[in-house]
Amino acid sequence: MTAVALAPVRRRGASRIRSVARLYFTNPMTIAVTPFIVLATIFLLNIAVWGIIVVAAPGDPDAADGFSYSGASAWIFFYMAVVAIQAMNNTFRLALGFGATRRDFYLGSTLVFLLMSVIFTAAITILGLLENATNGWGLGGHIFTPVYFGSGWAVRIPVILCLFLFFTFTGSAFGAVFVRWGRNGLLIFGGILLTIVVLIGLVIALLDAGAQFGAWLGANAPFGLALWSLVPSAVFWIAGFLILRGATPKN
Amino acid sequence: MNPITEARAIFLQIAEQIENDILSGAHPEETQVPSTNEFAAFHRINPATAAKGVNLLVDRGILYKKRGIGMFVAEGARARIMATRREDFREQYVLPCWRKPTSSASARPRSPT
């Protein structure tokens, strides 16, 4: 027989993790193109709405003030959370089908989420700089520099980055729960999280510390809060990993 | 038509098929026969099974291996095949028939009467 021995296969961890990461960019549409379309849509809709307001109520100072409180850019964070959830579901099954371990899959996905967080933080920063330079697109608007992100780039950049990390890692954890325990698991997981939040609220109320907590929030927002968000982000990241390690792709 | 339809092990059928082709002159002596992989592909069978059939004929001296080239029909293969088949035929059919009239019970020990 003209037998040709198959090459022994032994790839290093870094290369395996990179393969998983590349899987997300095989069709760059979902992860690299659509988010920008989301951003562009948010942008155009805002400009259109503001244009209408400016035309309808010229010179109204309340309107101009309202433009600083645009929550439009929140959509991009939600979008990234959805990408993370989908990744855990569909990309996970394919990666396992291609012989990846859960660990390599999770690390590769994390790499992608970190990368995307950095890229979109940079994108929002550039758009924010443009916004400032054009006096809010000629309308005094703040789509990419709303007050929630704080003032000054030294604060905004880490705040935006922390927000992206929080949403993607929360998404990973929810996605992992869905893959492992299905829809019911998701409900229970959501219920547990809600209970924790309510309990914290109760403790604050019982300690009669509502005013203090409010003051603490006010004093730390947004930079300190952003840094604090790294704690739940890390918890979600670790939880996502532990949950996914025991997950099996069901039919 | 695919000849692989009988209950006997496929490798035996492959060996027999090659023998038939040697008898019919399709594979003259001292010429190369197809490789086991070609046999496998043609008959749509597992290559290991085809190899088993070919090796059976090597053991019987019907085929021989030329290193690095392939399988060849041995000199005198036809005569050897015919001799073996005559012997088998006698074993299977002639002897039982020949014995039958003298001792029918020994040939059909369990058959009811």
Next chain:
Amino acid sequence: MTDDTIVQAAGLTRRFGDVLAVDDASFELQADRIYGLLGRNGAGKTTLMHLLTGQDFPSAGALEVFGHAPAENAHVLQQLCFIKESQRYPDDFRVKHVLRSAPWFFENWDADFAEQLVDDFQLPLNRRIKKVSRGQLSAVGVIVGLASRAPLTFFDEPYLGLDAVARQTFYDRLLADYAEHPRTVVLSTHLIDEVADLLEHVLVIDRGRIILDEGADELRESATTLVGARATVDAFVGARDVLHRDGIGGLTSVTVTGLTAPERREATASGIELAPVSLQQLVVHLTRSSEKEFA
């Protein structure tokens, strides 16, 4: 265990609640053979392959693939390729994206071979994977499974929706490529007659239990159906193990195992007709008789 053993399972069990999907399975797989994993739907074929490929975790028992427990072992899993009927792909994938990303995971990937197979199956590369037909989806799996040339490849019902011509193309390409690049292939199927001649070894699983683990050639000779007058056949069968019995009027047909050559001659001489038992019939008989055991 020999040097060629690449899979070794001992008492392998997978429990889902009260159900034993894989029940105390012990077997070995040797390198460079084509195995048939046969059994009815729901017999445990897919669960067993999920265990072997580390996609699921055993409830009990020992399992080694290439010398290690497969679950979460990157060095083991890199040697495997598992093509399953229910494989899911990312929502935004087109056919070409599957074939573009597969080589990043399979060291032995043969791009030319993959391209030739795309032609063979007339696969629309640009179509969204969610929009392709069942048969085309199966073809995607078949192409990945063949072109990846993984040392241990599993095909789980890989042909759903493929017509007879396309299935034959799959079997032909598999045989030709296996001959060139020997590797271990496990074909899980219930179209047994179609693949019977491709198999070197057969495992039959029924209700999670391995009820047969035998070379295909031995199996082919192992069972025979005897057809003839009831009295004659019954007398010949005697106390033998009967796999299957059927009858109409005074005629009866009985399937038995382990007839020797002299016994076959004896049967013929007494006027019994001998008919071969196909692998499919054999599996049907075996799974039926194991059912009786349980009943």
